């Protein structure tokens with residue numbers, strides 16, 4: 624099993640094709656780090672970039688896209704609506720498009736199901752819920768050409784169910800972007816999403832910064848045996864279980880190597896599938912302060 628540049632794509636519920644591996648850009652905030660990472664990625668075979676208004680790097684990402692020389696229509700670009708903008712989806716989207724220097728976004732996600740009062744910072748807006756936000760997203764999706772696909776992030780089964788149950792909503796979210804890696808595999812949520820045609824996008828697939836996965840003896844020994852990097856084993860595992868995967872790096876050599884995957888043997892795949900049972904579930908992404916409002920995530 625040798626490592627190869629991964630060109631897998633998946634088909635979303637609206638027919639759009641999405642490259643299985645996307646470059647993550649959270650915490651790529653040092654000057655030029657997002658620029659260098661995105662340009663390196665695109666010039667070395669990536670065709671999918673994941674950013675967000677909240678990451679503060681949309682301008683750098685947009686400049687890198689332009690300077691990469693890769694035609695816009697070959698690249699799948701995701702950005703996300705921040706919590707304080709739930710009541711003004713189109714204005715927030717326009718700001719993101721302007722910063723990115725783009726006419727349209729391939730995938731626009733509600734970043735968290737947590738409408739937040741921008742004046743007070745409270746995680747609550749009187750008379751407004753994330754279902755209303757999704758309706759606004761759907762409206763912009765249907766009435767303009769600015770968004771090709773809509774989806775959500777950090778949604779649990781009850782929150783997805785609320786979207787699916789609403790009679791006014793006719794567009795099933797194409798994806799739900801959630802934390803997924805061998806120590807936090809979320810099988811029940813994945814099964815529910817599969818049943819409803821919602822793709823999973825794996826965030827923090829390497830276990831985020833200071834990842835316990837890079838020290839995990841099973842991950843390390845599988846990687847050693849296959850003459851691969853632990854990160855390549857984790858990305859391969861994510862694709863093998865049918866999820867889109869968003870490894871982040873600002874280190875050019877890692878950006879390049881994280882796009883190379885291999886097929887894991889049934890035995891190695893099963894070992895990784897068993898890590899959460901062996902060690903207990905570990906959520907590695909920093910828990911945001913509004914955890915109490917999304918605690919059914921855990």
Ligand SMILES: NC(=O)c1ccc[n+]([C@@H]2O[C@H](COP(=O)([O-])OP(=O)(O)OC[C@H]3O[C@@H](n4cnc5c(N)ncnc54)[C@H](OP(=O)(O)O)[C@@H]3O)[C@@H](O)[C@H]2O)c1
Pocket residue numbers: 646647648649650673674734776777800801825826827828829830831832833834837852854855869870871872873874877878880881908
């Ligand atoms: N929707 C959401 O709420 C949400 C939340 C979290 C993340 N995300 C998305 O998912 C992406 C990925 O998640 P993440 O950023 O939390 O973490 P991640 O991709 O799991 O891990 C990133 C960390 O791993 C390091 N790394 C990358 N490749 C490596 C390699 N080959 N060997 C050793 N270390 C390596 C990176 O270091 P260097 O960068 O220094 O190389 C960085 O510290 C984000 O960037 C973002 O796009 C979304």
